[in-house]
Amino acid sequence: MDRADQLAGHRDRFILPEGVLYLDGNSLGPLTKAAQARVAEAVNAEWADGLIRSWNTAGWIDLPARIAAKIAPLIGVDAADVAVGDSTSINLFKVLSAALDKAGEERNVILSEPGNFPTDLYIAQGVGALRGAELRLVDDVEAALADDTAVVMVTQVDYRTGAKHDMAALTEKVHAAGAIMAWDLAHSAGAFPVDLAGADADFAIGCGYKYLNGGPGAPAFLWAAPRHQTVMPALRGWFGHAAPFAFETQFRPAEGVKRFITGTAPVLSMTALEAALSAFDGVDLAAIAKKSAALCDLMIELVAARCPSLTLASPRDAAVRGSQVSFRHEGGYAIMQALIARGVIGDFRAPDILRFGMTPLYTRFADVFDAVEILAEILDTGAWDTPEFHRRAAVT
Numbered sequence: 001m002d003r004a005d006q007l008a009g010h011r012d013r014f015i016l017p018e019g020v021l022y023l024d025g026n027s028l029g030p031l032t033k034a035a036q037a038r039v040a041e042a043v044n045a046e047w048a049d050g051l052i053r054s055w056n057t058a059g060w061i062d063l064p065a066r067i068a069a070k071i072a073p074l075i076g077v078d079a080a081d082v083a084v085g086d087s088t089s090i091n092l093f094k095v096l097s098a099a100l101d102k103a104g105e106e107r108n109v110i111l112s113e114p115g116n117f118p119t120d121l122y123i124a125q126g127v128g129a130l131r132g133a134e135l136r137l138v139d140d141v142e143a144a145l146a147d148d149t150a151v152v153m154v155t156q157v158d159y160r161t162g163a164k165h166d167m168a169a170l171t172e173k174v175h176a177a178g179a180i181m182a183w184d185l186a187h188s189a190g191a192f193p194v195d196l197a198g199a200d201a202d203f204a205i206g207c208g209y210k211y212l213n214g215g216p217g218a219p220a221f222l223w224a225a226p227r228h229q230t231v232m233p234a235l236r237g238w239f240g241h242a243a244p245f246a247f248e249t250q251f252r253p254a255e256g257v258k259r260f261i262t263g264t265a266p267v268l269s270m271t272a273l274e275a276a277l278s279a280f281d282g283v284d285l286a287a288i289a290k291k292s293a294a295l296c297d298l299m300i301e302l303v304a305a306r307c308p309s310l311t312l313a314s315p316r317d318a319a320v321r322g323s324q325v326s327f328r329h330e331g332g333y334a335i336m337q338a339l340i341a342r343g344v345i346g347d348f349r350a351p352d353i354l355r356f357g358m359t360p361l362y363t364r365f366a367d368v369f370d371a372v373e374i375l376a377e378i379l380d381t382g383a384w385d386t387p388e389f390h391r392r393a394a395v396t
């Protein structure tokens with residue numbers, strides 16, 4: 001295992017509280033120094049003094065395009081094909097609607113996995129109900145491809161186990177079956193190199209607040225291959241209009257991917273996301289992936305040696321794993337609360353998953369050693385099994 005840390009210097013770009021081992025950047029990335037400074041400036045100068053003039057003078061109007069330019073290299077596409085805004089859920093609605101339009105009437109099945117993230121399934125159910133399409137859930141989407149498949153909607157990295165799909169291979173199979181491939185990159189973008197264009201995918205969506213560190217509820221992104229940028233969007237907002245400030249009565253889509261943008265950009269959130277993305281400046285994504293694999297391998301080895309009551313839920317092979325490690329234990333929720341009380345922050349995913357995200361820009365090998373040491377102590381002493389730690393909070 002190669003533990004030479006070429007990324008060690010990048011930790012300085014983040015604000016991480018003293019006494020906390022943060023292994024949850026796959027859920028909410030930490031604050032960057034750049035975002036902290038830029039949001040203060042946007043509030044105190046651009047909003048307070050500039051007022052509405054700042055749409056032009058501070059370049060607020062160009063925020064989505066500037067952010068698109070920073071996300072594009074992380075997912076292997078042209079900036080001109082990325083739309084930034086709304087949530088991942090809403091962007092998925094747009095993508096599935098567009099995919100059903102492109103697929104034509106004979107194909108009316110949205111194919112996905114039962115373990116896909118619930119919001120993806122719920123949005124697909126909603127689109128299906130509106131469009132007379134069926135959401136079909138199968139463990140093996142490849143095997144289930146059929147003449148009625150309109151679109152395959154898969155999250156590349158499973159949010160519970162961290163198991164990772166081969167993007168190029170699955171996209172090729174889906175195309176061979178005459179269907180459209182839509183990827184949810186919530187747990188991919190910023191975690192390892194993604195090559196959507198190389199895989200010839202059709203659509204993708206992803207979150208701004210996980211590995212991209214854009215802040216709680218940060219705007220999401222949508223990518224559409226150029227060949228799909230002529231569809232009429234299902235959600236038609238004035239910022240997706242060809243001439244928003246002409247205030248026309250009839251919707252006319254903007255050229256290209258811009259048509260998928262809906263309403264006014266959330267300027268403060270976008271300011272935070274734009275600044276946070278500078279944490280990736282000069283960073284080689286291959287180096288991130290290499291260190292992530294080493295961090296995950298280390299955690300798996302240490303837990304196997306020190307915590308025999310935990311069962312590995314993630315793939316052992318880094319080639320088919322995202323940037324997280326998960327373990328099963330029936331007391332998973334209480335164990336995670338006990339860990340958090342000791343300053344080790346991961347999260348819990350029902351029914352029994354303890355999840356630890358590895359974020360190589362700031363996670364150190366020493367953090368993994370220390371976290372497993374505390375985990376082993378909590379398990380050995382049974383310190384987790386108290387009423388306090390079993391009490392469920394609204395967010396797990």
Ligand SMILES: Cc1ncc(COP(=O)(O)O)c(C=O)c1O
Pocket residue numbers: 087088089090117119120155159184186187207220
């Ligand atoms: C795979 C996946 N998709 C989507 C989301 C969230 O979507 P939204 O940002 O709309 O809440 C998550 C959140 O964890 C996720 O894991």
